[in-house]
Amino acid sequence: MSKCIGLMSGTSLDGIDAALVEIEKNGEQIRFIGGITVPFPDVVKNELIKLAYRNTVDKEVLVRMDCLLGHLFSDAVEALLKTSGAEKQDILLIASHGQTIGHYPAQKKQLGHSTAFSFQIGDGDVIAARTGIPVVSDFRRRDMAAGGTGAPLIPLLDSLLFQNGSRNVCCLNIGGIANITVLTAGNGRIVAFDTGPGNCLSDLAVSRLVDGRMCFDKGGEMAFRGKVHDDILERVLDDPYFLKLPPKSTGREYFNEDFLDFILGLGRDISFEDMLATVSCVTPASIAAALRNFVPEDEFPEELIVSGGGVRNRFFMEKLEDFLPEMVVVSSEKYGVDPDFKEAMGFALMGFRTFSGLPSSIPSVTGADSEQILGKVSLTGNGSRFFNRTT
Ligand SMILES: Nc1ncnc2c1ncn2[C@@H]1O[C@H](COP(=O)(O)OP(=O)(O)O)[C@@H](O)[C@H]1O
Ligand SMILES: [Mg+2]
Structure with a gap:
């Protein structure tokens, strides 16, 4: 050891x-x-x-x-x-x-x-x-x-910790950006990519709308107070990044203040609470859309094992359950992996x-020509x- x-x-x-x-x-x-x-x-x-x-x-x-x-x-x-x-x-x-x-x-x-x-x-x-x-x-x-x-590079650790011969699972890390690793039981296939924003849009919205006095939405409490505007959400989900086929990765070069401005511009006359709920909802909605769009039905995972700071955002977790009713949504804690340290472990x-x-790289995941x-x-x-x- x-x-x-x-x-x-x-x-x-x-x-x-x-x-x-x-x-x-x-x-x-x-x-x-x-x-x-x-x-x-x-x-x-x-x-x-x-x-x-x-x-x-x-x-x-x-x-x-x-x-x-x-x-x-x-x-x-x-x-x-x-x-x-x-x-x-x-x-x-x-x-x-x-x-x-x-x-x-x-x-x-x-x-x-x-x-x-x-x-x-x-x-x-x-x-x-x-x-x-x-x-x-x-x-x-x-x-x-x-x-x-x-x-993403973390799929190496995900497959070591969570690959299971008998069922399909998905590991989700909600950091600033969110990424998933889908581990398929039968053929051992690993599909992994950045789904888009994790906490970043919600963090930016909170610091902007609450005037810099807070930097994140503790527990997702502010988002819970508002109503999600589905028309705005749908327009945001039409963004080319969400539709692009994996392998793909992104960063805050893309999901930044300009992206937030684009969302805010879609709902100029809605309340602060509703806007925060709608902005926050882009994260779970785009994660669910990524699974539906890019994972074949017969490989669809049974369980979503979540890590990263976003685990503590109850709004994200509840929305994930709503959007993905066929999956069990759990914290990686369930498997003895502290959600705050999975990436450092990786x-x-x-x-x-x-x-x-x-x-350590997985070419099918990153698109490289060799490991x-x-x-x-x-x-x-x-x-x-x-x-x-x-x-
Ligand atoms: N109690 C909490 N409630 C809601 N969100 C939280 C909480 N604690 C941390 N977060 C979110 O998690 C983020 C940090 O997550 P982390 O996994 O460290 O991301 P990164 O890998 O980008 O540093 C914070 O910016 C915040 O949005
Ligand atoms: Mg961090």
């Missing part, structure tokens, strides 16, 4: 999730030991919003933020070691996803070359230097270099596989821990 740490900070910019896991020798079993979420200080969050969601950035701010986040990720590792009582020398590696500043999955040609790219910051070298633990970072680029969309697993020379060993490695000391393992 090897102890590994996974670090994740998603598009919601709520903070850093750090998970300590134990992984069995061949990577075929993973156990969650403990996790913490360290919120970003407001100044960092505000700077990250500018870097990630504005079209022009200050070059020096960006480069220094790469370094600063390396330190904040290291602080999160140290806090996790403290709370879990684990010893630094027992940790094989840290796998860090980083903070996404830009995700451009379209294989746009420039001078005849495909230029799909994803850019995460929080320098792995800084984390390795600070913690003295080897780091794997930058997981998405290798898949994109092989023609893939670089996302990256820990991928980092472990990289150290073991194993690929890839993901990430860049930052070694520590003389690197002997790494080279001894692989020679």
